[in-house]
Amino acid sequence: MLKINKIDLIALEKVKDKFWSLVDIQDKESCWEWKRTNSGRGYGIFKMGSKYHPSHRVAYTLIYGDVPDDLLICHHCDNKLCCNPLHLFKGTVKDNAIDMVNKGRWNGGRDKKITEKNREDIKRLIELGTPIAEIAKLHNINRATIYRNMAIPKRSLKKYLESLDKPATCRNMQQWLDSQK
Numbered sequence: 001m002l003k004i005n006k007i008d009l010i011a012l013e014k015v016k017d018k019f020w021s022l023v024d025i026q027d028k029e030s031c032w033e034w035k036r037t038n039s040g041r042g043y044g045i046f047k048m049g050s051k052y053h054p055s056h057r058v059a060y061t062l063i064y065g066d067v068p069d070d071l072l073i074c075h076h077c078d079n080k081l082c083c084n085p086l087h088l089f090k091g092t093v094k095d096n097a098i099d100m101v102n103k104g105r106w107n108g109g110r111d112k113k114i115t116e117k118n119r120e121d122i123k124r125l126i127e128l129g130t131p132i133a134e135i136a137k138l139h140n141i142n143r144a145t146i147y148r149n150m151a152i153p154k155r156s157l158k159k160y161l162e163s164l165d166k167p168a169t170c171r172n173m174q175q176w177l178d179s180q181k
């Protein structure tokens with residue numbers, strides 16, 4: 001199971017008006033913030049059918065077309081809620097979580113608890129803005145266990161993300177990529 005759900009383009013076409021109605025559309029320089037559900041990790045979340053998608057990824061897809069699974073949609077503006085297509089760009093992350101999923105590191109999904117082995121993976125998924133529910137499914141770990149063990153303060157996830165040493169979004173991404181060389 002991939003971390004990032006593939007966006008169904010045909011289904012998306014049918015709900016695009018609804019999607020944009022949930023975005024606070026401003027002039028082209030300003031951030032267009034998502035008005036609805038926040039993932040709890042600071043990203044907007046748009047539900048299509050039974051699947052959840054980061055709203056900025058949906059916005060990007062609507063304007064520029066399909067995004068390959070291994071690419072992240074990043075914010076020039078550092079505003080995770082922003083869906084202004086002009087503020088979004090595609091980016092790769094060398095050792096990102098998707099890559100690890102593709103390589104089968106998470107295939108077992110029988111962890112049950114947080115260990116030294118999976119802690120880094122879980123941390124990285126959190127940094128990438130993956131909903132905790134998805135992480136819980138990937139690792140077969142109770143959501144509450146993740147919150148408790150990763151010391152995530154439920155009400156201030158933003159602060160938690162800021163405290164991590166890797167970029168939570170794609171902020172300073174180039175810098176970070178350079179440091180991976």
Ligand SMILES: [Zn+2]
Pocket residue numbers: 030031032077078079082083084087
């Ligand atoms: Zn913005």
